[in-house]
Amino acid sequence: MHHGQDIDxxxxxxxxxxxxQSIKATMPTPLKLRWISALADAGLREIEVxxxxxxxxxxxxxxxxxxxxxxxxxxxLFVTALVPNLRGAQAAFEAGVQKITLPISVSEPHSxxxxxxxxxxxxxxxxAVVALRxxxxxxxxxxxxxxxxxxxxxxxxxxxxxxxxxxxxxxELGVDEVGLADTVGYANPAQVRxxxxxxxxxxxxxxxxxxxxxxxxQGLANVVAALExxxxxxxxxxxxxxxxPYAPGASGNIVTEDLVYLLESMGLRTGVDIDRLVAAxxxxxxxxxxxxxxxxxPDAGVGKNFTYxxxxx
Amino acid sequence: MHHGQDIDxxxxxxxxxxxxQSIKATMPTPLKLRWISALADAGLREIEVxxxxxxxxxxxxxxxxxxxxxxxxxxxLFVTALVPNLRGAQAAFEAGVQKITLPISVSEPHSxxxxxxxxxxxxxxxxAVVALRxxxxxxxxxxxxxxxxxxxxxxxxxxxxxxxxxxxxxxELGVDEVGLADTVGYANPAQVRxxxxxxxxxxxxxxxxxxxxxxxxQGLANVVAALExxxxxxxxxxxxxxxxPYAPGASGNIVTEDLVYLLESMGLRTGVDIDRLVAAxxxxxxxxxxxxxxxxxPDAGVGKNFTYxxxxx
Numbered sequence: 001m002h003h004g005q006d007i008d009x010x011x012x013x014x015x016x017x018x019x020x021q022s023i024k025a026t027m028p029t030p031l032k033l034r035w036i037s038a039l040a041d042a043g044l045r046e047i048e049v050x051x052x053x054x055x056x057x058x059x060x061x062x063x064x065x066x067x068x069x070x071x072x073x074x075x076x077l078f079v080t081a082l083v084p085n086l087r088g089a090q091a092a093f094e095a096g097v098q099k100i101t102l103p104i105s106v107s108e109p110h111s112x113x114x115x116x117x118x119x120x121x122x123x124x125x126x127x128a129v130v131a132l133r134x135x136x137x138x139x140x141x142x143x144x145x146x147x148x149x150x151x152x153x154x155x156x157x158x159x160x161x162x163x164x165x166x167x168x169x170x171x172e173l174g175v176d177e178v179g180l181a182d183t184v185g186y187a188n189p190a191q192v193r194x195x196x197x198x199x200x201x202x203x204x205x206x207x208x209x210x211x212x213x214x215x216x217x218q219g220l221a222n223v224v225a226a227l228e229x230x231x232x233x234x235x236x237x238x239x240x241x242x243x244x245p246y247a248p249g250a251s252g253n254i255v256t257e258d259l260v261y262l263l264e265s266m267g268l269r270t271g272v273d274i275d276r277l278v279a280a281x282x283x284x285x286x287x288x289x290x291x292x293x294x295x296x297x298p299d300a301g302v303g304k305n306f307t308y309x310x311x312x313x
Numbered sequence: 314m315h316h317g318q319d320i321d322x323x324x325x326x327x328x329x330x331x332x333x334q335s336i337k338a339t340m341p342t343p344l345k346l347r348w349i350s351a352l353a354d355a356g357l358r359e360i361e362v363x364x365x366x367x368x369x370x371x372x373x374x375x376x377x378x379x380x381x382x383x384x385x386x387x388x389x390l391f392v393t394a395l396v397p398n399l400r401g402a403q404a405a406f407e408a409g410v411q412k413i414t415l416p417i418s419v420s421e422p423h424s425x426x427x428x429x430x431x432x433x434x435x436x437x438x439x440x441a442v443v444a445l446r447x448x449x450x451x452x453x454x455x456x457x458x459x460x461x462x463x464x465x466x467x468x469x470x471x472x473x474x475x476x477x478x479x480x481x482x483x484x485e486l487g488v489d490e491v492g493l494a495d496t497v498g499y500a501n502p503a504q505v506r507x508x509x510x511x512x513x514x515x516x517x518x519x520x521x522x523x524x525x526x527x528x529x530x531q532g533l534a535n536v537v538a539a540l541e542x543x544x545x546x547x548x549x550x551x552x553x554x555x556x557x558p559y560a561p562g563a564s565g566n567i568v569t570e571d572l573v574y575l576l577e578s579m580g581l582r583t584g585v586d587i588d589r590l591v592a593a594x595x596x597x598x599x600x601x602x603x604x605x606x607x608x609x610x611p612d613a614g615v616g617k618n619f620t621y622x623x624x625x626x
Contacts, residue, residue, distance in 0.1 A: 151618040186618050188578035189537045216616065217571040217609030218578075221533040224502045228541075258530040265501035265531075296530030303529065305464040305499050 003232060008268040008309070010046060010233040011260060012209060013039055015284070016067065017048040017082050018253055019241030020060050027287035029063040033070050035283035039238065040071070042276035044256075046078040047071060048101065048235075052088035065095040072096050082145075084115055089129040099141040102126060102175070106166045107152035110183075123173060130174040143177040143208055144170035149195060151186030160195050167199055171206050179208035179233070182222070185215025189225035196229035209233035212254050214240060214294075219254035220262055227268075234259060238277070239284055240294030255295035257281075261302060269309040274302055316545060321581040321622070323359060323546040324573060325522060326352055328597070329380065330361040330395050331566055332554030333373050340600035342376040346383050348596035352551065353384070355589035357569075359391040360384060361414065361548075365401035378408040385409050395458075397428055402442040412454035415439060415488070419479045420465035423496075436486060443487040456490040456521055457483035462508060464499030473508050480512055484519050492521035492546070495535070498528025502538035509542035522546035525567050527553060527607075532567035533575055540581075547572060551590070552597055553607030568608035570594075574615060582622040587615055 003010050016036060020027055027035075039047055049071050050064035064081060071079040080099040083089045092100045104126070105111035108119050117125070126144070133140055148155065149163045167178045180195060192210070200207040210226045210233070212219045223234060237253030260272045278298050285293070316323050329349060333340055340348075352360055362384050363377035377394060384392040393412040396402045405413050417439070418424035421432050430438065439457070446453055461468065462476045480491045493512060495505075505523070513520040523539045523546070525532045536547060550566030573585045591611050598606070 151616065153617055157618055184616065185613065186616050188575065190579040215609065215613050216574060217568070218533060218575055220531060221537045221575055224534045224537040255530070261529060262501065262531055262534055266503040296528065300498065300528050300530075303464065303497065303499050304466055305470055 004045070004271070006269065007045070007271045008232065009227075009263050009270055010209075011044060011256060011263070011270050011272060012046040012048065012080070012233055012235045013044045013238065013256055014048045014211075014235045014253060015237040015239065015241055015256070017050050017061070018235075019237045019239070021051055021058050022242045022252065023060065023288060023291060025288055025291070026060045026062075027284075029066060031283055031287035032063065032067060035280060035287060036067060036071055037074065038280035038283055039277070040074045040077045042280055043270070043272040044277075045076065045271060046080060048080045048082060051082040051084075052091040052095070053084055065091065068092070068095040068097050072098075080143075083129075085125055086128045086132065090132060093133065093137040093140055097140065099143060100129075101143045101145045101179070102129065103145045103147050103181075104166065104170065105147050105152075106158050106163045107148040107155035109154040110148045110152050113154060123169065126170065126173045126175065134174070141177065142175045143179055144175045145179045145181055145211065146170070147181045147183040149180045149187075150182040150191055151184065153184055160198060163195060164198055164202055167203055171203055175206075177206055177208035178203055179211060179235075181211035181235075182213055185213040185218070187212060187222050188218065189221050192222045192225040193229050196226050196231050200230050207231075209235055211235040213252055214254050215252070220258060223254065223259065223262060227266075238293075239281055241284070241291065255297075257295045257297040261297045261306070264309050265306060267309045317358070317584070319582065320358070320584045321545065322540075322576050322583055323522075324357060324569060324576070324583050324585060325359040325361065325393070325546055325548045326357045326551065326569055327361045327524075327548045327566060328352075328550035328552065328554055328569070330363050330374075331548075332550045332552070334364055334371050335555045335565065336373065336601060336604060338601055338604070339373045339375075340597075342379060344596055344600035345376065345380060348593060348600060349380065349384055350387065351589070351593035351596055353387045353390045355593055356583070356585040357590075358389065358584060359393060361393045361395060364395040364397075365404040365408070366397055378404065381405070381408040381410050393456075396442075398438055399441045399445065403445060406446065406450040406453055410453065412456060413442075414456045414458045414492070415442065416458045416460050416494075417479065417483065418460050418465075419471050419476045420461040420468035422467040423461045423465050426467060436482065439483065439486045439488065447487070454489045455487075456492055457488045458492045458494055458524065459483070460494045460496045462493045462500075463495040463504055464497065466497055473511060476508060477511055477515055480516055484516055488519075490519055490521035491516055492524060492548075494524035494548075495526055498526040498531070500525060500535050501531065502534050505535045505538040506542050509539050509544050513543050520544075522548055524548040526565055527567050528565070533571060536567065536572065536575060540579075552594055554597070554604065568610075570608040570610040574610045574619070577622050578619060580622045
């Protein structure tokens, strides 16, 4: 989405998708609805509500269309979903999403392992999705979410050139935005600064969001580097849920609560109220009893000196 | 200490002091000795082994002189200790430390609450310590460790001007180095960049280390900002032990294991071997059974792509 003039950084909440799809238990739909409302109520402007994938593959995401319908009723909220292919894109468009994110592996071995597609096959699929959007769903945004940009457990090193070539290719195929994701928590701040600077130089206004994982505790350090490279949209997950192969302490996504505190304390306006954001965890706790939630701010509070970043005058 | 030419950043291990003094249980001296040896063995060049304070106040630190004597036997290790006053400084000098750190509160209410001294009284004490060193222990370094630089639970906001004025005063009184500490986890990267840049501009070579706490999960984010401001010495604590008013997850000091990974993955040489560093936790575990240890790297590992920063050629 385009940022409002009243915020400096857009925090894109991905817990309902990236978080819930990596947890085995399924959060009941009524609690998901309350949770999404509470997240929006805290001031989050963009929420990825789910993933349009076959229910037999990911039963946790089976209610995605219902969540989209609900979220679209919330004033001021931009509603996005992940889609793996043309079929998912069509379902997402029909459900009424305002943006879809297509995950694109820069690493071809990762692409083959994950979705059994070569790069050539992926390009055909993206082309078909863009054509469908152009023809029948104009106005819906398409983001390519490049994964394994900072390294891949299968391919090993992924070069900056490989990532940039894929980003340029996506722009040529007609996507509206290209984001970069650190799929396995390999990114370091020097690399982040370098790659996002190149992305911005080569793609201009199409340079999109940063999606970091906190597997090695480097998530917010990478955010600082990305901010310097001009990134203004960050994915984050309430309670840090999602993609957590290690326990305990090794949360998956960066924690929304801690990210908002970081940004606001640096004087960057997010539009998010931290108290209300922390309160929204209650729905997650009810919906996924016993699931570990991460984050420092919910325990430590914001501290005596904290003030929200002021509106520019 | 002066960095060797073979490292870019000095990681100063403070767990034996800052960590152990905030934990109620006392780690047995024989295990402390093994632990300090293991830390040095992992490649750490500087260790703050303890605090020279009355044993009735901090029984955990009663063996400090013995630890200094042991650590001084370790080749290539620079041995430091914290001292609160002239009496402690004399004991530390006599024990054979190579550096003392004097904690100096920028916030006067904090100074009064902590050591019952006004700023004027603190200046007298620093002057006396410097005179003692100059007269009887030349060559031993004196660092002023400015605390509450980034905010204070008693005073509230601490201004950059207040911190810089105190730094300049310490330089005038003859200390060799002025470090800045975020006592309660209030620092944000924008502030860190600003204050350390001023410290370097105003103090030149006397600008010293950064000491961050991870209370709000912002520790490594602040390290990235400090690196940009030219800081090359960072305090850190194995397992993140120390100064932890919140539980769980809200570790005190930044975690040495995660810091070393951050720096090395950015291409900055620390001289520290992460595997051996993680192995050293075993002594801490034996010495403080049941105590929570923090850090992502010990659980997640360094990942397939990790390589140590190469020697400059």
